Amino acid sequence: MLSRTADHLYWMARYTERAENTARMLDVAVQTAMLPQSAVDTEQAWRAILGISELQGAFDAAYGTLDAKNVLAFMVSDPANPSSIVACLTAARENARAVRGVLTTEVWETQNATWIELRDRLGANLDADPGEFFDWVKLRCHLARGVTLGTMLDDEALVFIRLGTFLERADNTARLLDVKYHGAGAGATHDVLTQREFYYWAALLRSVAGFEIYRKVYRDSITPARVAELLMLRADMPRSLLACMEQVVANLKAVRNDVSAGTERLAGKMHAELQFARIEDVLAAGVDETLGAFMENIYALGNGISRDFLVPLGA
Amino acid sequence: MTDFFNEMTADGAGAVREHYRAFDDWLRHQPPERIERKRAEADLTFRRVGITFAVYGDGAGTERLIPFDTIPRIIPAHEWAKLQAGLAQRIKALNMFVHDIYHDQDIVRAGIIPAQQIYQNAQYRPEMQGISVASDIYAHIAGVDIVRAGEGEFYVLEDNLRVPSGVSYMLEDRKMMMRLFPELFARHRIAPVEHYPDMLLENLRSVAPAGVLDPTVVVMTPGTYNSAYFEHAFLAQQMGVELVEGKDLFVDANAVYMRTIRGPRRVDVIYRRLDDDYLDPLAFRADSTLGVPGLLSVYRAGRVTLANAIGTGVADDKSIYPYVPDMIRFYLSEEPLLHNVPTWQCRRPEDLAYTLDHLDRLVVKEVHGAGGYGMLIGPAASKQEIDDFRRRLVARPDGYIAQPTLALSACPTYVESGIAPRHIDLRPFVLSGKTISMVPGGLTRVALREGSLVVNSSQGGGTKDTWILEE
DSSP: OBHHHHHHHHHHHHHHHHHHHHHHHHHHHHHHTTSOOOHHHHHHHHHHHHHHTTOHHHHHHHTOSOSHHHHHIIIIIOTTSTTSHHHHHHHHHHHHHHTTTTSOHHHHHHHHHHHHHHHHHHHSOTTTOHHHHHHHHHHHHHHHHHHHHHHSOSSHHHHHHHHHHHHHHHHHHHHHHHHHHHHHOGGGGSSSOOHHHHHHHHHHHHHTTOHHHHHHHHOSOOOHHHHHHHHHHOTTSTTSHHHHHHHHHHHHHHTOOTTOHHHHHHHHHHHHHHHTOOHHHHHHHOHHHHHHHHHHHHHHHHHHHIIIIISOOOO | OOOOOBTTTBTTTSOOOGGGHHHHHHHHTSOHHHHHHHHHHHHHHHHHHTOOEEOTTSSTTOEEOOOEEEEEEEEEHHHHHHHHHHHHHHHHHHHHHHHHHTTTOHHHHTTSSOHHHHHTOTTOOGGGTTOOOGGGOOOSEEEEEEEEEETTEEEEEEEEOSOOOOHHHHHHHHHHHHHHOHHHHHHSOBOOOTTHHHHHHHHHHHTSOTTOSSOOEEEEOSOTTSTTHHHHHHHHHHHTOEEEOGGGEEEETTEEEEEETTEEEEEOEEEEOSOGGGTOTTTSOTTOOSSOTTHHHHHHTTSSEEESOTTGGGGSSTTTGGGHHHHHHHHHOOOOSSEEOOOEETTSHHHHHHHHHTGGGEEEEETTOOTTOSEEEGGGSOHHHHHHHHHHHHHOGGGEEEEEOOOOOEEEEEETTEEEEEEEEEEOEEEESSSEEOOSOOEEEEOOSTTOOOOOGGGTOEEEEEEEEOO
16 A cells, blocks of 8 residues: 555544544533633633643634633634644545545545535534534544444555554543643542532543443542543543554554564553553552653654654655 | 537437437426436535546635536447547557657658647657657547537547546446436446446556566556546546555656555556656656656656656647548558548648638637637637737737637537537547557537537536447
């Protein structure tokens, strides 16, 4: 397969995953904003949204006033913001279009139909019911993933789609958790939560579809330590760091080439650290520090994949 | 201009032509709403499937549908047989012409074509002089534009020998008709066209460099913003070969390679869909990033095949077109089976004088023009437009040719007011390799505006399915 083809497949998957994550995050934020809270808390919550995507600077420069309306405009429909839903779905579709011959007809038409419908939906009254729009985005991304698994040959093309999906997802889960830990402050690691703290952590779980899973796994009250364990170390939690890294390692192995040993080693090391860690050790070392190192490694891993497979190998 | 040949009823008032009778009978029983509903369904499908073309200079990411007409153009077997023989003859002679031009130039020495017509031609590539290409084939894929003026009177309007587009629409239009009106395919014996990609791949493999037993074929596109990108992706997918851009290829040790996730892989045949100018920045336009540095040197060494060959454009120029019948006589010692449209070459003083005297009756075209731009349609032009064009002609006569306005045939077409005749042309696709082959039919383009003779998609033309009826 052409390196450029792999590159487009990888980024198609990353942008699809990112669109879904942005929708999840905003959906929870919109719901949380309906709870009674102080103006300061509200503003802090919206600022956290921007923090997750490292977009505070870009937002402040373009919008100024930090309120729900502006953050939604910036994160939903601003084409200049590379993490906005519009930018992600457009980029996913553009990448798909560049390799439409490699995709099954169903996969391409799903991406294309999402993009066509998106323009109609943005014209409709998004303000009146943003939740409905976010549900639609999540559904379309589920559909994209499902049609990919349901129709694509299990070959290298699918490997690069999976690599993009799981790398993006790992990055997103780490960022969400990181920002929440900062937001909760140092005191939030105690075991009995205030009502406000309960909603705070419940919202985080909902943004990764983890609320019901948490109940099923722990059958106990919500604590920050268990949330961290679920999202970092549980292999059976589909959006956890460990689950994502398992996929990254397996898929990298499937396309191993003459120059990819270093990248495989880094992925294997990240995987092993999560696999054999206990939550007590993570808490002792500091959740912040662990997540910070993980995010740096994810960045390096993305560069490694680009260098070894996607960016031209040269003569 | 009401005096035109109607494909369905010949003179417009007469009886339905025999090969249209079954269709006419069917059409009479269709409620207009059904046809309209089917047309809307087709539009929706084309958009969802993304069968669009990009529009230049019209804002980023603008993609348009080419209007699809639900009423087919039907050609009986005996007419197609005549066309097919004429097309094969014409393309054979054109291939011999390009080979001759880049070798001994017998046709120039015989005094049939003036040397300046070759050397002053913008598409002439001195780099190709004396170079051998595989099987001596230059125009591997040709799209020949044909119009009909009357019963049996087919005229060749243009030979497109560089990167002719439209074959994907021919195939998608057929797929759409089969989906919308399956009952029509039970009523008619319609020759299939779906095997075109197989024929194309076979043709491309047959012209691989000597000694390559299992050639790697690729389709080369300028990229997603190109107006024909859909077609490039479609053909690559249908043939099961890689769709590459210039940056995917590189030259090393006198061979062309593509960059894959497992390292470099040798490429033997490139079906390139970009013009000569952009192929190799070391040889042609240095500012172009679409091509592959060093490609020409590998090509000249005979270690990669380009389809179509570099320099083929020298034969599809409007200033060379008038000589094609003479080429056929010269190279094949045969009489041409297909007519040329009578053409006045304005670089000749007597032709220019005639053209200037009859501007209101002629079509005047730029020699290097394409896509329906830069032309004057005399009978439809205002006095002001004719005066403007007259000045351009006098200033640069060798840039223009003139032709009589043919009464292009028309075909019933579904338009806003119902079903009405609209002018059409036909672009069959002719493949040259070890043999000359083509699928029965081609792309029928239709001018959707009443009275208009311009069928180009960039000028708002549409397409319709083309049926060759088997006997």
